[in-house]
Amino acid sequence: MWTGYKILIFSCLTTEIWMEKQYLSQRDVDLQAYFTRNHTVLQGTRFKRAIFQGQYCRNFGCCEDRDDGCVTEFYAANALCYCDKFCDRENSDCCPDYKSFCREEKEWPPHTQPWYPEGCLKDGQHYEEGSVIKENCNSCTCSGQQWKCSQHVCLVRPELIEQVNKGDYGWTAQNYSQFWGMTLEDGFKFHLGTLPPSPMLLSMNEMTASLPATTDLPEFFVASYKWPGWTHGPLDQKNCAASWAFSTASVAADRIAIQSKGRYTANLSPQNLISCCAKNRHGCNSGSIDRAWWYLRKRGLVSHACYPLSKDQNATNNGCAMASRSDGRGKRHATKPCPNNVEKSNRIYQCSPPYRVSSNETEIMKEIMQNGPVQAIMQVREDFFHYKTGIYRHVTSTNKESEKYRKLQTHAVKLTGWGTLRGAQGQKEKFWVAANSWGKSWGENGYFRILRGVNESDIEKLIIAAWGQLTSSDEP
Numbered sequence: 112m113w114t115g116y117k118i119l120i121f122s123c124l125t126t127e128i129w130m131e132k133q134y135l136s137q138r139d140v141d142l143q144a145y146f147t148r149n150h151t152v153l154q155g156t157r158f159k160r161a162i163f164q165g166q167y168c169r170n171f172g173c174c175e176d177r178d179d180g181c182v183t184e185f186y187a188a189n190a191l192c193y194c195d196k197f198c199d200r201e202n203s204d205c206c207p208d209y210k211s212f213c214r215e216e217k218e219w220p221p222h223t224q225p226w227y228p229e230g231c232l233k234d235g236q237h238y239e240e241g242s243v244i245k246e247n248c249n250s251c252t253c254s255g256q257q258w259k260c261s262q263h264v265c266l267v268r269p270e271l272i273e274q275v276n277k278g279d280y281g282w283t284a285q286n287y288s289q290f291w292g293m294t295l296e297d298g299f300k301f302h303l304g305t306l307p308p309s310p311m312l313l314s315m316n317e318m319t320a321s322l323p324a325t326t327d328l329p330e331f332f333v334a335s336y337k338w339p340g341w342t343h344g345p346l347d348q349k350n351c352a353a354s355w356a357f358s359t360a361s362v363a364a365d366r367i368a369i370q371s372k373g374r375y376t377a378n379l380s381p382q383n384l385i386s387c388c389a390k391n392r393h394g395c396n397s398g399s400i401d402r403a404w405w406y407l408r409k410r411g412l413v414s415h416a417c418y419p420l421s422k423d424q425n426a427t428n429n430g431c432a433m434a435s436r437s438d439g440r441g442k443r444h445a446t447k448p449c450p451n452n453v454e455k456s457n458r459i460y461q462c463s464p465p466y467r468v469s470s471n472e473t474e475i476m477k478e479i480m481q482n483g484p485v486q487a488i489m490q491v492r493e494d495f496f497h498y499k500t501g502i503y504r505h506v507t508s509t510n511k512e513s514e515k516y517r518k519l520q521t522h523a524v525k526l527t528g529w530g531t532l533r534g535a536q537g538q539k540e541k542f543w544v545a546a547n548s549w550g551k552s553w554g555e556n557g558y559f560r561i562l563r564g565v566n567e568s569d570i571e572k573l574i575i576a577a578w579g580q581l582t583s584s585d586e587p
């Protein structure tokens with residue numbers, strides 16, 4: 112069987128060589144003509160392989176009139192053949208594929224068919240002409256025996272992952288399957304979702320925590336150690352650009368639990384914000400945190416268990432399934448049952464107006480230790496999506512063409528603690544511990560660490576917090 116197969120291939124080749132001998136050169140041409148065209152070594156190798164597959168003019172190109180430089184070599188027959196119009200004479204010295212390729216005469220007599228398979232190859236697999244395959248975020252179509260691919264910049268870039276992991280940046284990168292196949296554009300469009308802070312927010316006065324200036328701050332602090340069960344882990348915003356809602360609901364929930372000393376420990380519903388914060392019409396298309404905090408103060412949110420995330424988060428016109436009204440004594444009550452039939456409690460949780468915490472590192476630490484996690488606005492760049500573990504700092508791609516690979520957009524996260532680590536060179540590295548909203552499979556169980564005290568990615572630029580609004584009957 113195997114020998115039979117080899118004989119078949121051999122006879123095909125010999126037929127081809129025999130056939131090609133009929134195209135011996137009849138022109139006196141300087142072989143250098145071919146080499147005056149610029150070809151790299153790789154192109155040369157590819158060229159030889161193409162010729163072996165019967166692609167001469169297809170690879171070399173077709174020429175008008177008489178062009179003695181439009182010549183290529185039969186390696187098999189040790190002769191020359193041409194792809195110019197002049198070759199097609201009585202005593203033809205055209206390459207075997209001149210007619211089919213340069214004159215697009217598809218009808219060749221069967222015995223002169225060039226010997227090569229139709230379609231394209233990919234990873235050793237053969238694809239029919241017209242096949243479409245996906246390569247990360249680009250789709251490639253097999254056309255004219257070549258893959259023609261769209262040229263999007265992808266969110267996951269293997270060369271960037273390699274650059275980060277080979278370098279000494281203090282963090283490692285990973286290829287996340289949930290981001291694979293997305294364009295850079297869509298990644299930024301669907302996984303962030305906080306509008307740049309308004310001038311009003313930026314002009315808010317900074318508050319300082321009331322801890323005495325001499326308070327000793329520990330080397331390491333995380334809110335969940337100080338208040339176990341009262342703080343809330345990261346959720347997954349999926350393809351919903353609503354970090355404005357996820358970060359606000361999470362900070363509010365932690366603070367209400369801490370302030371009520373564990374009486375109200377429910378996580379709050381980001382979906383309630385996304386679907387009901389009507390003035391923030393964007394929903395899953397970004398929103399502002401001032402509107403989110405306004406809503407928490409004026410309308411309040413039910414728990415995450417009561418109003419869970421919609422299955423189809425993309426549907427931004429998901430109607431609002433919750434409403435509340437005031438009891439006249441400053442407290443609001445839900446007027447609808449929970450939009451799921453498991454949770455019975457539709458209690459409404461409200462917050463005070465938000466306040467801005469100083470950008471001073473020490474002040475932020477005091478605030479977290481005394482009152483609980485805070486919201487931080489940060490600038491996300493393309494490398495951040497790949498973060499797996501370590502202390503994040505932005506790594507600029509070394510790619511020459513890097514402009515089109517660069518992107519920067521506002522995101523909102525929750526700072527829950529800090530720490531210090533000895534770096535590779537023995538230096539002290541200070542970091543924040545922050546909760547993202549990309550699920551628990553991202554980063555360090557949904558959290559990330561980021562350089563502290565150097566305004567990395569603007570993480571210290573705008574820190575926001577609020578108090579829970581608890582009436583006297585709510586107090587423990």
Ligand SMILES: *[C@@H]1O[C@H](CO)[C@@H](O)[C@H](O)[C@H]1NC(C)=O
Nearest residue numbers: 144145146147148149150151
């Ligand atoms: C060949 O390459 C050189 C430099 O590498 C360039 O100056 C020249 O224009 C090229 N010639 C052709 C025909 O492309």
Ligand SMILES: *[C@@H]1O[C@H](CO)[C@@H](O)[C@H](O)[C@H]1NC(C)=O
Nearest residue numbers: 267268269286287288289291
């Ligand atoms: C990255 O992950 C995707 C999906 O899990 C996989 O198909 C792809 O081959 C991976 N790419 C690299 C370069 O590891």
Ligand SMILES: *[C@@H]1O[C@H](CO)[C@@H](O)[C@H](O)[C@H]1NC(C)=O
Nearest residue numbers: 297301350396423424425426
């Ligand atoms: C979400 O909507 C965008 C356009 O608004 C679309 O490109 C995307 O494919 C949708 N995603 C899903 C999961 O339906």
Ligand SMILES: *[C@@H]1O[C@H](CO)[C@@H](O)[C@H](O)[C@H]1NC(C)=O
Nearest residue numbers: 323324470471472473474477
């Ligand atoms: C931050 O505040 C502390 C006091 O809380 C002060 O000692 C320190 O100098 C401040 N740092 C900066 C950079 O202003």
Ligand SMILES: *[C@@H]1O[C@H](CO)[C@@H](O)[C@H](O)[C@H]1NC(C)=O
Nearest residue numbers: 470471565566569570571572
């Ligand atoms: C952080 O960096 C941003 C951008 O460079 C700047 O606007 C802001 O003032 C900085 N904030 C602090 C506290 O250094």
